[in-house]
Each structure stands twice: as structure tokens, then as C-alpha cells.
Amino acid sequence: MSSTTNYILGVFDDEDEVLHAVSEVKSKGIKIDEVYTPFPIHGLDTAIGHERTRLPIAAFMFGTLGMICALSLISYTMVFDWPMIIGGKDFFALPNWIPVTFEGTVLFTAFGLVITFCISNNLFPGNNVEPLDLRITDDKFVMAINLDKNKLGQDEITKALKSSGAIEVNVK
Amino acid sequence: MSHVVSPIREHLVTGGKSYSDVTHDICKQVEGEPTKEWKIAFAISCVIFAYGAYCLFYTWWQGIGVWGLNKTVGWAWDITNFVWWVGIGHAGTLISAVLLLFRQKWRTSINRSAEAMTIFAVLCAASFILAHMGRPWLAHWALPLPNAFGSLWVNFNSPLVWDVFAISTYLSVSLLFWYMGLVPDLATIRDRATTKGRKFWYGLFSLGWTGSAKTWARYEYMSLILAGISTPLVLSVHTIVSMDFATSVIPGWHTTIFPPYFVAGAIFSGFAMVQTLLLITRVVFKLEDYITIEHIEMMNIVVTVTGSVVGIAYLTEFFIAWYSGVEYESYAFINRATGPYWWAYWMMMTCNVISPQLFWFKSIRTNLMVSFFLSIVVNVGMWFERFVIIVTSLHRDYLPSSWAMFSPTMYDIGDYIFSFGLFFTLFFLFAKFLPVVNMAEVKSVMKGVSSNFPKKVAKKSKSEE
Known part of the structure; x- marks a missing residue:
């Protein structure tokens, strides 16, 4: 968060209240930037208007890549580079390769997914964020409204937040 | 939250805790000075670790000739201990992945420590894999590296190679799952930090x-997908471990029932180990409000179910040995039950099949002392199961002149002690420096499962109904 923008922070102390407040505040024509919470709240992201995440698609693609990599490595080594007769089987003994292919798929999915997740959320070691409110990771739910992106003034937004149940309203 | 919780369910969080109480109670042990009990326990585990490390070093230095193996019994405590630890290492991922898919809320208080336990158990298992190779500095030969590195390519048709991939994938994916679960809680400690060092590291x-x-919305999708891929992964790992035996032609190993039977046994022993550790953790860190009798009871029910599956598998094996009409197969099983290793067999039967049936009584499965005792009994039984499968199948082979017995040396025992030292040292470090309960997840299910949830909103949600 850069210090030049003005944020109005509505602090709530209950998950159902903040979820309710999001639609209430939005119905007054106020654009909500983001809501920060100590734990996931179902339906909060769609209530704010965030798009549905495409992480599952990324995961599927990484899984496919893992499967292709594993199968390519196995067939290259077992069929092309150094074929050997093992147990009288074909060189291309696909059923025997299922376990390693499966493990490769899982490995690529997991690492690809987590790395994508970290990149898309700007999570990396050494990222020293200044939290908007230190109580967000404890027990408070903070609705952040960017003044520059809204037509309504500070007083009106403060009033709207208070009336929808905010226990305090801060400016940052 | 909006989920309806049946009124007959017991509370999963007691003591009228608020969200901030959860943070405080769990962070307390990370932020405070280590307690005297912790210091004593940690010192003991370090001593055990040091003695074990000496024995393991000696084994690596001299070679596995220092073990009690002989020409007939070529696998004994090494692989017994390996399978035992890998089995124990199944509970964590099972609790966090399978119970997440089934939306079981009682997982939230116990998944963190169960996953940590999983990772440490798999590391212990890996120590036996390395040791039993004899030349552990050539362990990379098990990886598919080009010929210039040593031998030919690895044989991807071999269950032993599948095992390398299964165990290493399982270890790294479990570690990833555990770490991503920790991130929000580490942020909690970071935001509460009063010292510079803590602020920096967390x-x-x-x-x-x-x-x-x-972030949370993506996080939930990520957890769900990780749980979805970890579920078949956890089942694949012990399936593949069982195939190390089942694809051989040794009577007593060569059976198709092995994969499901091993997986059930793994869950059985893993839950028992989680039970042992949780019963200690909840007392030492005063977490009785988070790890309640309800949690203990649920764990005991899983132990009973999987114990019964294991029991049926033992009987099926015996039946099939007779029904197959294969003389050698029948002999292997009769020899198990009545031969020179009869005591190991009956130890296994008593510990694994009979003792978990006691949990049918509610008074027993909700009794902490009895649960603690039985959780250890189960793990003793599961160790004997692997010993019985491995040693008694090998010690009397096709040629009576080569029949032999196995007796462990101090290095067999010492390497086993090493794994306990490693396990407990890591677990105590975890319990001191990381939050042992997943705070964010507990908070997310507290409404509805917590007794006397102290909020005005508790009233409000009632009026909504």
C-alpha cells in the first residue's frame, strides 16, 4: 500500500457482520477495495466483486505437464536410450509406469500450484508488508475503501460503514 | 459459519473462547520462555538422538554387516522400521486432506501437529532407506541420472524405484501442504511480535x-486442490510400499491383498501415533479447550475401524493361504502362527486385532489414560506386524538346510533408537517454535462448534434461524 492514497478502514469484529456490510456498503454505491480477514469467509470474494480464481486451471496444466515429463523421461530411458528386457515384457511397458507417472503428476501439480499461488498473491520471503491493521491476523475484519476511487466523500463513507456495523473507522 | 451443525454434536472448542483467545492461547508457547518440562523433554530426546547418531554413523562407517542379518534373513529391522515409520507418516496428510474433502471440522485443531508428525516420521523412514543401502553416499543412484554418473538408467518397472518416487514426492508435497497451512499463522505471530528477531524470522x-x-479465496482453492491430489498420493505411497513385497515371489509376501491391507494398517498406526502425541501436547501446552475429548473419541473411532479392517485382512490372508492349495503359502502362514516366531505373531494379533475392539465401549474411548495406553499398544502391534511379515516369511525358505533365526545386534537397536531421537527432537522443536494448532482454521469453524461463543453475533445468527 503506498502512502499517497487515502484509505478508509472500517473495522468489524464478526465475520457474518462484515459479509453483510459488504453488500450494504456496495448498495450505497461505494466501491470496496478489499476486505482483510483473519480466516477465510465463504462468499466474501464474490460479494466484493472479485473474479473467480483461475488457479484450478493452472493446477490442471501443471499436472498435465508433470504427466508428460514423467512419461517422456521413462519412455526415453526405457525404450530409446538403453532398452533392456525385464521380466519378458515389452520395452514399452506402460502399466508398470503408472506409479511413477502418477507421482510425477502430483509433484508437478503441487509445486506448480503453490508457486503460482505465491506469485499471484505477491508472496515471497523478504516481502515486508505493513499491515493496514495489526489485528487483522488476530480477530478483526477490516474493510478497505480507496477514497480516490470513490465519488463519495470521507464523511459519507464513514457514516455508511458505521451504520452497517463497523466498530471503528480509521483513515490511513 | 453458515453450515448447520447438529445439536447432538459435542463442542469442538470449549471454554467460551473468542477469536482473540485462540490467538493468545496458541501463540503463548511460541512467544514465552520454554517451560521446564519442555527443556527436560528436549534434553532427553537430544541424548537419545546423539546415541542413535553414533550407532547410525558406525553402521555407515562399517557397513550393514554390523546388523544381525544373515544369508537367509536379508531384510529385518531396517525394513521393518522403514515400513513402520512410513505407515505412521500417513495420518497427517490423511487428517488434513481426506478430512478436508469430507468437511470434518474436528480436523482443524489437530491437523497441524499431525502433519508435522507425518513429515518427521517420513524423515525417520528415509534414514532406514539410506542405511539399508549399505553405501548411502551412492543414494543418488536410485534417481534417474545419466549413465556417466554411475550405473545404467534406473528400472522404472521396479517397485523399489516406484518407492523412491513415491516417498520423495510424498515428503515434498506434505512439506509444502504443511508450510502453506502455516503461512497465515506465521503472519499472526509476526503481527504480534514484540522482539526484533521474532518480527524478522516470522x-x-x-x-x-x-x-x-x-488471497483467502485463492488459498481455499489451493488447499482444496492440494487435498484432492494428496488423497490419492497418500494411498499410493503405502500401496507402493506393499508392492515392494507383493511383487516378489516369497510365500507370505506374494499376495494381492497387500495394498489395501497396508494402507489400512498405515492409517491405523498413524492415528495411534497422533493420539499418543496429542494426549501429551494437550496437557503440556494446556490445550484442553482445543483438543477435546470429542477429538480423542473421533480418533479412537478411526483406530477401531482401521484396526478391524487390518484384522479382517489377517484372517483373509490365512484363509487364502489354505484355500489356494499352495503348500508353501500354507506353510508360511502356519509357521507364522505356530513356528519359532509364534510370540511375534500373537503379539501382533493381540495388539492390533483385539485391543482396538475395546473402543466399542464409550467409557473406554473417552478415557484419556486408557486411550494413551492403547495408542502405544497399537503401535507396538504394528511394529510386530511388519516384523512378522518380513522376518517370518524369510527365515524358513525353500531349503530347510538354510533355515535361520534373526537376532538384532546393538546397531539394529541403536539405529531404531536414532529414529526416535530424530522424531522427538524435531517434534519438540516444532512444538516450541511453531503454532501447534492451526489458528486460522480453528477460528473459521468456531461459530457452531464452540461452546458459549462469546459474541453478540451468536444471538444474531440465532435470530436469523
Whole structure:
């Protein structure tokens, strides 16, 4: 968060209240930037208007890549580079390769997914964020409204937040 | 939250805790000075670790000739201990992945420590894999590296190679799952930090977590997908371990029932080990309000179910040995039950099949002392199961002149002691420096499962009904 923008922070102390407040505040024509919470709240992201995440698609693609990599490595080594007769089987003994292919798929999915997740959320070691409110990771739910992106003034937004149940309203 | 919880369910969080109480109670042990009990326990585990490390070093230095193996019994305590630890290492991922898919809320208080236990158990298992290779500095030969590195390519048709991939994938994916679960809680400690060091270290590992709704939404998808891929992964690992035996032609090993039977046994022993550790942790860190009798009872029910599956598998094996009409197969099983290793067999039967049936009585499965005792009994039984499968199948082979017995040397025992030292040292470090209960997840299910949830909103949600 850069210090030049003005944020109005509505602090709530209950998950159902903040979820309710999001639609209430939005119905007054106020654009909500983001809501920060100590734990996931179902339906909060769609209530704010965030798009549905495409992480599952990324995961599927990484899984496919893992499967292709594993199968390519196995067939290259077992069929092309150094074929050997093992147990009288074909060189291309696909059923025997299922376990390693499966493990490769899982490995690529997991690492690809987590790395994508970290990149898309700007999570990396050494990222020293200044939290908007230190109580967000404890027990408070903070609705952040960017003044520059809204037509309504500070007083009106403060009033709207208070009336929808905010226990305090801060400016940052 | 909006989920309806049946009124007959017991409370999963007791003591009228608020969200901030959860944070305080769990962070207390990370932020405070280590307690005297912790210091004593940690010192003991370090001593055990040091003695074990000496024995393991000696084994690596001299070679596995220092073990009690002979020409007939070529696998004994090494692989017994390996399978035992890998089995124990199944509970963590099972609790966090399978119970997440089934939306079981009681997982939230116990998944963190169960996953940590999983990772440490798999590391212990890996120590036996390395040791039993004899030349552990050539362990990379098990990886598919080009010929210039040593031998030919690895044989991808071999279950032993499948095992290398299964165990290493399982270890790294479990570690990833566990760490991503930790990130929000590390951010909690970062934001509460009063010292510079704590702010730096927990800040470094919490990766700049903000807790925004967008991040949480993605986080939930990520957890769900990780759980979805970890579930078949956890089943594949012990399936493949069982295939190390089942694809051989040794009577007593060569059976198709092995994969499901091993997986059930793994869950059985893993839950028992989680039970042992949780019963200690909840008392030492005063977490009785989070790890309640309800949790203990649920765990005991899983132990009973999987114990019964294991029992049926034992009987099926015996029946099939007779029904197959294969003389050698029948002999292997009769020899198990009545031969020179009869005591190991009956130890296994008593511990694994009979003792968990006691949990049918509610008074027993809700009794902490009895649960603690039986959880250890189960793990003793599961160790004997692997010993019975491995040693008694080998010690009397096709040629009576080569029949032999196995007796462990101090290095067999010492390497086993090493794994306990490693396990407990890591577990105590975890319990001191990381939150042992997943705070964010507990908070997310507290409404509805917590007794006397102290909020005005508790009233409000009632009026909504």
C-alpha cells in the first residue's frame, strides 16, 4: 500500500457482520477495495466483486505437464536410450509406469500450484508488508475503501460503514 | 459459519473462547520462555538422538554387516522400521486432506501437529532407506541420472524405484501442504511480535501475508486442490510400499491383498501415533479447550475401524493361504502362527486385532489414560506386524538346510533408537517454535462448534434461524 492514497478502514469484529456490510456498503454505491480477514469467509470474494480464481486451471496444466515429463523421461530411458528386457515384457511397458507417472503428476501439480499461488498473491520471503491493521491476523475484519476511487466523500463513507456495523473507522 | 451443525454434536472448542483467545492461547508457547518440562523433554530426546547418531554413523562407517542379518534373513529391522515409520507418516496428510474433502471440522485443531508428525516420521523412514543401502553416499543412484554418473538408467518397472518416487514426492508435497497451512499463522505471530528477531524470522517465513479476501479465496482453492491430489498420493505411497513385497515371489509376501491391507494398517498406526502425541501436547501446552475429548473419541473411532479392517485382512490372508492349495503359502502362514516366531505373531494379533475392539465401549474411548495406553499398544502391534511379515516369511525358505533365526545386534537397536531421537527432537522443536494448532482454521469453524461463543453475533445468527 503506498502512502499517497487515502484509505478508509472500517473495522468489524464478526465475520457474518462484515459479509453483510459488504453488500450494504456496495448498495450505497461505494466501491470496496478489499476486505482483510483473519480466516477465510465463504462468499466474501464474490460479494466484493472479485473474479473467480483461475488457479484450478493452472493446477490442471501443471499436472498435465508433470504427466508428460514423467512419461517422456521413462519412455526415453526405457525404450530409446538403453532398452533392456525385464521380466519378458515389452520395452514399452506402460502399466508398470503408472506409479511413477502418477507421482510425477502430483509433484508437478503441487509445486506448480503453490508457486503460482505465491506469485499471484505477491508472496515471497523478504516481502515486508505493513499491515493496514495489526489485528487483522488476530480477530478483526477490516474493510478497505480507496477514497480516490470513490465519488463519495470521507464523511459519507464513514457514516455508511458505521451504520452497517463497523466498530471503528480509521483513515490511513 | 453458515453450515448447520447438529445439536447432538459435542463442542469442538470449549471454554467460551473468542477469536482473540485462540490467538493468545496458541501463540503463548511460541512467544514465552520454554517451560521446564519442555527443556527436560528436549534434553532427553537430544541424548537419545546423539546415541542413535553414533550407532547410525558406525553402521555407515562399517557397513550393514554390523546388523544381525544373515544369508537367509536379508531384510529385518531396517525394513521393518522403514515400513513402520512410513505407515505412521500417513495420518497427517490423511487428517488434513481426506478430512478436508469430507468437511470434518474436528480436523482443524489437530491437523497441524499431525502433519508435522507425518513429515518427521517420513524423515525417520528415509534414514532406514539410506542405511539399508549399505553405501548411502551412492543414494543418488536410485534417481534417474545419466549413465556417466554411475550405473545404467534406473528400472522404472521396479517397485523399489516406484518407492523412491513415491516417498520423495510424498515428503515434498506434505512439506509444502504443511508450510502453506502455516503461512497465515506465521503472519499472526509476526503481527504480534514484540522482539526484533521474532518480527524478522516470522516475517520472513510468512511471505508478506496480508489476509485479503482475494488471497483467502485463492488459498481455499489451493488447499482444496492440494487435498484432492494428496488423497490419492497418500494411498499410493503405502500401496507402493506393499508392492515392494507383493511383487516378489516369497510365500507370505506374494499376495494381492497387500495394498489395501497396508494402507489400512498405515492409517491405523498413524492415528495411534497422533493420539499418543496429542494426549501429551494437550496437557503440556494446556490445550484442553482445543483438543477435546470429542477429538480423542473421533480418533479412537478411526483406530477401531482401521484396526478391524487390518484384522479382517489377517484372517483373509490365512484363509487364502489354505484355500489356494499352495503348500508353501500354507506353510508360511502356519509357521507364522505356530513356528519359532509364534510370540511375534500373537503379539501382533493381540495388539492390533483385539485391543482396538475395546473402543466399542464409550467409557473406554473417552478415557484419556486408557486411550494413551492403547495408542502405544497399537503401535507396538504394528511394529510386530511388519516384523512378522518380513522376518517370518524369510527365515524358513525353500531349503530347510538354510533355515535361520534373526537376532538384532546393538546397531539394529541403536539405529531404531536414532529414529526416535530424530522424531522427538524435531517434534519438540516444532512444538516450541511453531503454532501447534492451526489458528486460522480453528477460528473459521468456531461459530457452531464452540461452546458459549462469546459474541453478540451468536444471538444474531440465532435470530436469523
